Every structure is written in C-alpha cells, then in structure tokens.
Amino acid sequence: PESAHVFWQRWTTVETEVMNECGICLGEWTNPVTLPCGHSFCADCLSGWKPKHAYGPAEEEQRKRCPLCRGVVPPSQEQIAEMTLYKSLMQDTSHPQYEYCVREVKRFEAEYGEDWDGTMIEYDSDFVDLPTHVIKALGKGNFRAVLIWLSEGTRVNAKSKECGNAGLLYFAAICEQHDLMIYLLLKGADVNILNFGGSTVLTCVFIDEDNPLESFRLLLSWGAELFHCGKRVTKELKLSLCQDMAAKGHVETANLMSSELGGRRCEIVCAPNARDDLVGKTCVAEEYVEISDHYKVRMEFTDEELFLGTDNLKRRDRTPQDPGYYVEFQNNRLIRRDFKSNEECQAFIASLGSDEEESSEVDPDAEAKAEQAAAELLAELGLDDLENPNSCAPKKNNQSTSGKKKKRGGKKKGRK
Numbered sequence: 001p002e003s004a005h006v007f008w009q010r011w012t013t014v015e016t017e018v019m020n021e022c023g024i025c026l027g028e029w030t031n032p033v034t035l036p037c038g039h040s041f042c043a044d045c046l047s048g049w050k051p052k053h054a055y056g057p058a059e060e061e062q063r064k065r066c067p068l069c070r071g072v073v074p075p076s077q078e079q080i081a082e083m084t085l086y087k088s089l090m091q092d093t094s095h096p097q098y099e100y101c102v103r104e105v106k107r108f109e110a111e112y113g114e115d116w117d118g119t120m121i122e123y124d125s126d127f128v129d130l131p132t133h134v135i136k137a138l139g140k141g142n143f144r145a146v147l148i149w150l151s152e153g154t155r156v157n158a159k160s161k162e163c164g165n166a167g168l169l170y171f172a173a174i175c176e177q178h179d180l181m182i183y184l185l186l187k188g189a190d191v192n193i194l195n196f197g198g199s200t201v202l203t204c205v206f207i208d209e210d211n212p213l214e215s216f217r218l219l220l221s222w223g224a225e226l227f228h229c230g231k232r233v234t235k236e237l238k239l240s241l242c243q244d245m246a247a248k249g250h251v252e253t254a255n256l257m258s259s260e261l262g263g264r265r266c267e268i269v270c271a272p273n274a275r276d277d278l279v280g281k282t283c284v285a286e287e288y289v290e291i292s293d294h295y296k297v298r299m300e301f302t303d304e305e306l307f308l309g310t311d312n313l314k315r316r317d318r319t320p321q322d323p324g325y326y327v328e329f330q331n332n333r334l335i336r337r338d339f340k341s342n343e344e345c346q347a348f349i350a351s352l353g354s355d356e357e358e359s360s361e362v363d364p365d366a367e368a369k370a371e372q373a374a375a376e377l378l379a380e381l382g383l384d385d386l387e388n389p390n391s392c393a394p395k396k397n398n399q400s401t402s403g404k405k406k407k408r409g410g411k412k413k414g415r416k
Helices: 004-019 043-052 077-089 098-112 132-139 143-150 168-174 178-186 201-207 213-221 235-247 251-258 342-362 366-381
Strands: 032-034 040-042 265-268 282-289 294-299 305-308 313-315 325-330 333-338 411-415
Touching (some): 032 043, 077 098, 168 178, 178 333, 201 213, 213 251, 235 251, 251 282
Antiparallel strands (some): 265 313, 282 294, 333 411
16 A cells, blocks of 8 residues: 555645645646646745745755655756856856855755756746857857747747856847847847846846946836846835946946836826927936936937926836837848837838738748748858858849738838
C-alpha cells in the first residue's frame, strides 16, 4: 500500500487541478506555475510564500518545500537568469562586481545544490528565449537580422537568459534605437516587461549611467512605469531616485520623473485661453516648470509649444491602436511614417488590418515564401552575410508588376 505522504500528494494534486485553485490563496490561478510534485500555484503567491517562510534557522528548509506536500521547490525562472548572469560576470575576475557575484552564487548553490543548472519551476506561460546573436546584431545596427528573427512567431517579448531576463525592448532602449523601440511596441511588446530583478525597462534606463534621455522620453509617452522587485516604486523611493539622478547631473531626466505628467503623452481636455480648437488634441509634456506648476507641452503634428496646467491635461498613453506615428519593416529596413492627425494615423492602422485579412485569404504563406525566395537569391549571389540593412534594399525603378498597391496616407521617412 502506498504511504500516507504519497496518497496526500496525489489527492491534493487532483483536487487543486480539478478546481483550478491555488493552494496558497485558495483563489483561481493567476499566471500559474507548476512544481515537480505536480502542484500548481499563482506565481506571485509562491514567490511571496517562500520569503515569508524563510526566516530563522528552524524554517531554513521550508522555503524550498511545496506548501501542500513538502515536495522540493526548484529555483524560479528569474533566479536561474540571475545566477546565469552572475556566473557569466565571474569569468572576469577584474569585474567590480566579481566578489559580490561569487558570494551570491555560493549562497544560491548552498540552498539549491551545485547541480541547479537546467532545473526550474515550470511556468504555464510560454517563455521565449532571446538569442545572444540577435542582441549582438542589434548592437551592430544589423536590423535586418533582428527583424527577420522577430518575424518568425511571437517574439517581441522574448527575454535573454544570459542577460538577466532582459527583453529586446531594453537592448533597443540602451542602444538608443528609437525606431526599433517603436516597432516593438507597435507589435505588442510589453512596455513594462520585467527582468530577473523585477525591474522595468524604464527603471533600468532611468538609473543607467549613460542615461539615454530620448529612450526615456519615448518609454514615458507609451505609459512605462517605474517597477522594482516586481512592484511599482513608492513615492518615497521615486523621490529618492530622482534626487540621486539630479545629483549625478541628470537633471532633465529627474525633472520628468518627479512630476506627474512629465514626458507623458496627454490629451487637452480643457481649452486654454479660449483655444477651443485644441480640445481633444494630443501633446507631449516636455518639461515641468515647478515655479508656475505648469508644463511646457509640444502639440503633436503642429509642434506648437504651450504652457498648460494639470487641469488642462489628462494622460493618453500611446498604444498600438493610437500611436500618433507608425514604424514598419520594408525592404529590409525600418520606415517611419508621420501623419497630419491622430485620425489619419488610426485610419492608416485600420487599413493595415484589412489588408492583412485580405492577404491571408488569398495565400497565408505568401510572405514566408517571399522571404524564402529572397534569402535563396541572396545566397546565390553571395550576399547573404551582408549586415547593412540598406544594402539589400531594391532600387527605385525595380517595382513589382504583379499588381498595384493601395496608396496609404502618411509621409515616409527611412531610417538607417
């Protein structure tokens, strides 16, 4: 006969799976994770339960045990990414963080054993790994390689295991590739994607020594927030961070972050000085003027500058359906389109959706076939290893005769 421990493990597994119930909060699963013993819990519940029950010598082992059956709990995906990054940094003994990394890896291996690599909690959501060669291609400006890799499935939120679960949006922001950032966000990239430490791209860019200001502004206009350890930072912590950044000379960044609407895309909801024509229009709050408690805003599409109070404005973050501009991948390069109004931009995006539906009805594999044919042709010509995205762009006179394309609005502007 089976032992009471095995019977309890099997029974609780069946019960929780049937009810889709988290064994910690007793509610329905939210982003469930599955342990080797078969029990599933909300990711946040399990993450919070482990530290809560890890204080004091008597509970040293409890943090590594399943709350229901006491089965072993392996490290999380974030912990694996963190340790992989630390071990990578340890290869350079002169690295300023070398000693810290050694201590953290030893502490981790004392808890999970030295054979931890390759074992982790099973996440229900699909995790897409961001290959190192794609990151290197981005750093070299080889957008063709990056964008072709992105086109093969849902990869805009892929994370690099070797770089602390940092996403492609982070690398684009640090490298100040703004059109690529916009392209990723238009394709559904999570503007608040978290790395292994629970920090968002905005947080990482904000505290970065190089402090790429334009990347920071772009993220703010898309609704990015400061997160640390998986939670939105408190007002006190944000104020402290802003003071530190101002002390380091990044005054403009600190000014934006310390104010409520600094850097945000906004809609004018109340007419300033009888300017009824501005109501409903969008702008970007470029600077907060503390002495007057007003924002210097720049109107979208006209570039008119105004000084408006918080009563005149409300946030209207950019979204893939309402971005105000558009960036697409054509002829192996990024093309930016600017518009005369939000309505024109939204109509253009709507037309893209209808075009995709029509093309999918005719031949859903047409684009893949075209990419394959182009790749084969380049290989025959010995040009398949070219890294300059503009080198593969067709000449102006080399137009397709298979059919006329629908004319769309917006001004094209190629970015190298």
